[in-house]
Amino acid sequence: MGNTITEKIIALKSEQKKVNPGEFHQIKVDRVMIHDLFGPFVIQQFRKMGFKKVWDPTRVVFIFDHLVPANTIEAARHFQEIFNFADKMNISNVFEAEGICHQIMPEKGFVYPGDVIMGTDSHTCTYGAFGSFSTGIGYTEMAAILGTGEIWVKVPETILFKLSGKLPSGVDAKDIILKIIGDIGTDGATYKTMEFCGDGIAGLTMSERMTICNMAVEAGAKNGIIPVDKTTSSYYYQYSLSTDKYLTISSDDDDAVCHSTYEYDLSKLEPMVSCPHTVGNVKPVSKVSGYKIHQAFLGSCTNGRLEDLRIAASIIRGRRINPQVRFIVTPASRKIYREAIREGLVQILIDSGAIVTHPGCGLCAGNGGIIGDGERMISSNNRNYIGRMGSKDSEVFLGSPATVAASALTGYIVDPREFIR
Amino acid sequence: MGYTITEKLFSRVSGRPNVISGDIITFTPDWSMANDATAHISIDLYRSEYGKECVKLPERSVLIIDHNVPADSPSTAWVHKKMRNFAIEQGMLLYDAKGICHQIMIENHVAAGQIIVGCDSHSCTYGAIGAFGGGIGCTDIVYLWKTGELWWYVPESICIELIGGVKEPVTARDVILAIIGQLGPDAAIGRVMEFTGVGVHNMSIPERIVLCNMAVEGGAVCGIVEPDEKVISFLPGRPHQFFKSDADARYYSSYSINLNGLDPMIACPHSMENIVPVSRVEGLSINQAFIGSCNNGRIEDLRAAAKVLKGNKVKKAVRLVISPASINIYRQALQEGLIDIFLEAGAQVLNPSCSTCWGGCTGLVGDGERLISTGTRNFKGRSGSHKSEIYLASAITTAVSAIEGVITCPVKE
Amino acid sequence: MPSKRIINISGRIWKFGDNIDTDIIMPVKYLSLSSIGEMSQYAFEPLIPDFHTKIQPGDILVGGENWGCGSSREQAAAVLKILQIGAVIAKSFARIFYRNAFTNGLCLIGQPGLVDSVKDGDKICIDLINSTIQIDNQSTTYNFSPLSSMMYDLLNAGGLIPYMQKVNSPNR
Amino acid sequence: MDKNNKAHTGKAWKVGRHFDTDQILPSQYMLFPTIEEMAKHALEGIRPDFIPNVRRGDLLVGDENFGCGSSREQAPRVLKYIGIETVIAKSFASIFFRNAINIGLPVIVLPDAVDRIREGDRIEISFEKGVITNKTQGETYTFPPFPEFLMGIIKVGGLLQYAKSRS
Incomplete structure (x- = not known):
């Protein structure tokens, strides 16, 4: 055996x-x-x-x-x-x-x-x-x-x-x-x-x-x-x-x-999001698309790598994020940050209106980017527990880098497939 | 009898001829600015006094989120939300996480001949453009939002003539430290520091900004430089009106400072009374170095730091924290390859914000730690723990010290 | 190592729901405080502010599925121990929390059946030898899977530290 | 100063030169939701004995350049909230000065009094007469009246009340 x-x-x-x-x-x-x-x-x-x-x-x-x-x-x-x-x-x-x-x-x-x-x-x-x-x-x-x-x-x-x-x-x-x-x-x-x-x-x-x-x-x-x-x-x-x-x-x-x-x-999979306040509350993005968001976060040990930044940049390139949305991007390492600079990804993100912060756990560890009462965030990290990244009365949805980037553009949760070029 | 620039500026905004120092006038400033360190108090006050009533001049009122960016706690997030909502409701201009308020104001609004008030003491910076900038409080701005007016004691001026000039690695930062060191932190209380002479006219606008920004640390209401052609090329296309002090203008006092041969300077804990040449405190170990703030976070400062850091590594167990003063400066630094130099050297590059200099949110220092900083203040506990020490120096001195791990003078005997 | 073996744990019940995560038990913002004692003042803050003033030593927490899910922060288990929680009974436990609890000498009992038939304030008694739980004023006896000898040893040692202290002791 | 301009007696708390706004209220507390919560941290770094012992009607005696530093109106506001009657100093930083006047916290520039008053002295102030009485030492110090415009603001209790009184 x-x-x-x-x-x-x-x-x-x-x-x-x-x-x-x-x-x-x-x-x-x-x-x-x-x-x-x-x-x-x-x-x-x-x-x-x-x-x-x-x-x-x-x-x-x-x-x-x-x-x-x-x-x-x-x-x-x-x-x-x-x-x-x-x-x-x-x-x-x-x-x-x-x-x-x-x-x-x-x-x-x-x-x-x-x-x-x-x-x-x-x-x-x-x-x-x-x-x-x-x-x-x-x-x-x-x-x-x-x-x-x-x-x-x-x-x-x-x-x-x-x-x-x-x-x-x-x-x-x-x-x-x-x-x-x-x-x-x-x-x-x-x-x-x-x-x-x-x-x-x-x-x-x-x-x-x-x-x-x-x-x-x-x-x-x-x-x-x-x-x-x-x-x-x-x-x-x-x-x-x-x-x-x-x-x-x-x-x-x-x-x-x-x-x-x-x-x-x-091949049959579609973009998924995990809805508040437990990671297990997973739905196809289409079920929650249209939910207004106040912030988008791309980073963490789950999705802060170069490939993730590339996906986000390819969606965002030449576009501006919704003015009502804060888009925080935290590369997962100094090496990734530097590669992203060399590839021009950081420039694309900054030009779109994103904030790029120094590599680290950042928001996912409750460090910088906390959202307030009644606010909603789409995030590429791994947990959406109550109060982990904001007030007790805030909501976090977890999604892929593509979903996060596309939602930052529109200002609401959206299926990223229509933004892929 | 002649008038100072300041008197002429107040004369213009008050619509009264011959305004002189000591007058209390009411006037409408060209711009007002409030940031997230205090705006929540102002907005709460406004709402409780005036409810949903409209602000008088929303098109001249700017709100800036710069102190705690990104928000570090639910209460900060709540402050930011309050500002965003108020800006939308009142039709005010809002800059959300775009950089430090004074840099944003200069990049977008300040013009020679204007009077600008801000709920931030370093509003004195705008004098570098030939405008008057003054710090005000929350109640002031609530009154201003409501009535469109403000009261002001027209200040006397101190004339500070700068002779000669400095050469790299000595910078404008060392000049203002030397001036405050010589005059003392209360020499200019309630007065304007008017910088004159060849020494200041040979300076670039960013250098004048460094000078005027720290006038408040010498007690001044504003630091001001007579505007010239450099202002026009620095802010192309922005309308301007040049005022100059008359030859027989009355000053409270006058000083003459020779910049030739000036040493790199440093302000030791915990006040501006303790400014000495860097060489005097060389060798003190540091835990953190900070390059940024409304004083020294501009592209010129980043370039100077990058020149020092290129090919070098920050000393082990020393944190070098760098925060460009605005997103435009960050972008410029990115394109010039400076951000990559910083990262390669081992620095932490923060998004543009007040960060370490204001000590409320990020890049803090702990008990028993020593910080060398290009920030504006070395007050006890200003950048974190009350049991820490802050030394203020130029970007060059700070960068050299970060590499060495001890306070180091960039000029060697 | 205490010579006496732990036989019974009894106390008053506090009831919780499913998925009580470590961010609820011990929010991240308090993790850099310098002692578990200080942190314990903020235990369960998002759910029950001032929890530490409301409980009594020996109280037993009862939760649903997946108690302690989330981060590896041992503080979540350590604060419960320092608050003198007698035991935690739940339908299921997240694994890192499970290890951390016994590491700190805190007893966890997995018992899916009991959870839905008790309420806040009920008094219960856990018999670790016979692996049964008795609830005051109820005739039913609930059985649970016996603790593994590894867990029982840790519990009786008072946690991994005293266990290791003995290993490192010069008299050994 | 209360509405009737009645004189109060309070204890003097002395602080040093260049007593800055970060000492009055550190940055970390400025975004607390209420002045009440901020006030719990007033002077905490430099005078941990202040908050537990200060009483309504007490006063601060500074030296030169009191309130230097930032424009944070939270600084005079926490002092007023705590019940500080007035601040006497040799000189005030200009933004602190205007903030204090604007919120109806009268501040007095009087170098001689600063040198004479000792920590803990019982002090009575009459703003009407411009007299400070040091009951512990049995001395009086006089100060010049505020300019009319500022007195107008102080009398009604602050700038916003002043705006109301004019409309």
Whole structure:
């Protein structure tokens, strides 16, 4: 009997021949990511536990993204405490205002297929796009890993999503994952793995795969994962990253046992939006088109990549956003920001009336761009909870970069397909 | 008896000949401006006093959202919404997240010969164009919206003659710091700083803007420079009326300042009383550097900073925060490749806004931190924590210090 | 590590709906405060302002599906512990919250059947040995799946910190 | 000053030179929805003892350049809300001065009084007579009357009331 990719990685890292869903295992961690918001808490717990040394400083990455630029006096204390700790522990991987953690981790070469990566952020599941087993944990557990290099896991059951066909123009990866979450619900995959496979996935870029795995947690999943293929390896060449550590876990065994299987024909998909106030409240955009919006946001670890900015710019080029709408664009990393400048995308966005802010979590972490009572926003990020990005009496709709850009132009939620050139 | 430019400007707007300092006049300003630091109070006041009644001169009333951009909290979002609604309802001009109010006013409205009032102390900036700019409060602007008029004590003027000039890396920023350092932060209380002499006439308009913008830090109501041809080429096509002070105009006092050989200057915490040459405080470690504000966030300042930063990296654990003063400046910097230079050097490039200089929203400094800034003020807690220190210097000094990680004088012995 | 094993948890009920997310339990704007104690004053702020003044130690929270969904912020579990919440019973839990709760020594019980038949203020008793729940004035006994030994160990240790302290203790 | 121009007695709070608007009310609080909420943070950085102890009728005694800095009318407004009777200083920043007059918070320029008054002195002020009485030290200081136009604004309680009184 075969195993799923996730089971194989857990077996490998727990030094077992085979593991089965439901079993508890202690596994070795390849890399940890800690962001600025929780850094001081991890450090405090680490000390309380009585540890003196980090198990392996080269495997620890600190990223400042939630609190940059500092919008509170407290933020500066977080930066200082992390710098001091990193210095003392000989941790050299500290990235300040370089971009969002989940973008920086793969970009800087900290994510490899077959790796176990733990992060103090729920969207750590993003790295499944690279065939790694990655998930979010709390700061106390992170402290324990810093001390021991290990963590306990319960082997998750796998839900298989077989995607076939090619996405129609104007429909993208965000629409796929929104559609899936709408179907299975925000707890449809709780404690399970969402494994995405099929020729539909093979046709997607790494950026698109990251969007899909990023939102696995929004269906409650422990992790999302995609088999490694040529697209995966070409990413490492493109970013000139070493492939020494590249571990190919053979893809899903045909006889692996899955909890359940879903099939999607991508060619039949239409643009989707997630309506207030839960990510699971997903509808085709046509059902809410015409809703007036006050703000549009393009950014976050879900959809702040170069491809997303390209989509938005191609829709907006030569047009002006609705004067009643604030359009905030936050590239996911400094690298992306610079590439977007070189490609002229930033110029197009600025000329249309958009505000481009420094790379970071930005609005998605409640930082700059908060909307007021009775206001409505269309956003490319991953959560639309009450009060996450505005007053309790505001509304957030989640959509693809194309839907966000097209809606910013019209001033109301709109199907982007009519704006594709 | 002669008159100062200021007296002549007030004479024009009040419609009374021979207005002199000390007169209290009522007049209609050419423009009024309010921003999101205080406009919510004004709008609430207006609504509670006058309900839905129309503003007298909406076409001359400007609202600008620049201090907290993008909104950082539900209460800020609420302030912005209030301003947008009021602007639409009253037919006022609204600039939403387009840049810092004084830069926006100069780019779009201010003309030589005008009197402009703004609910912001740095409205004194407009003197660089040969206009009078004065800061007012919320009640003032509510009264102005309602009646179209304002009361004003016509101020006396101080004549500050600038002799000689400065050369890079010494800038107009160092000049105004030196002037305030020499005169003291209260030398010009309630008066106008009128800059005269070759030193100022050789300056470009952006340099004069730097000078006049900080007049308020010397206590002045306004900083003013006699307008010349440079004003016309700086604001092509904008109507203007030139006023000049008479040779026998009366000044409260006069100073003469020689700019030749001036050192780069820096204002140390926590007041403008502590202005010294940068070399005096060299080597102090910094946590953050800020380039921006209505004083030093223009393209000339960004170019100067980029020249220093190109090919260099900001020191580890130092944050360099850069915020162009307006979206037009941002665009210009983008086209000139400056934004990319900043990003490559490791700076955080913020969208145009008051940011660190105003300390209410973004780019803040924490307890025990030291900031070097091109902002306008070094008051305790101005850019964040009350337990932080702010040093004010030029864009060049700030950029050099960001690379070194310590306060560094750009001129080496 | 406390020597006594936890056998029973009893307390008064607070009822909540489905999808109680971490932004409700602990809004992001308070996450950079310097202590969990300070943060706990803002627990549930979007839903129940001043929650911390309204609860009593030992109170039990009862929710619907997907309790604790959203971010990995451990503060959401830690504030409940510091507010001395006895346990949380829900139809289902989001997984990061689940881990974080036991990491902090906070007991979570998944019991879909009970949730709809209790109301605010009911008194209940959870028996961790027999995996049953008894509600005052109701004859029905509700069963739940026993806690895994990993969770039960963490609970009895008082969380992962005391657990690790023991590992690092020189007397070991 | 109350409507009857009756004299009050209050305690003097002394602050230093160049007492700026950021000290009176830091930027972070300026966008709070009401003056009442802002007022809780008045002087908090520099005089944390102020808010817990200040009483209606107390007065601030500044030095040179009181209220320098920004044009924020929130600064005099929080002082007035708290019940500060007046501010006495050697000189005032011009925008603070006009803001104070406009909201009906009379401010007095009197360098001699500033040098004599000590922290905590009991002070009584008669605006009508232009006399400051220092009850603790048993001294009086006189100040020149406000110009007629400004007195007109102060008397009716501020600029907006003045606008009403004229219409």
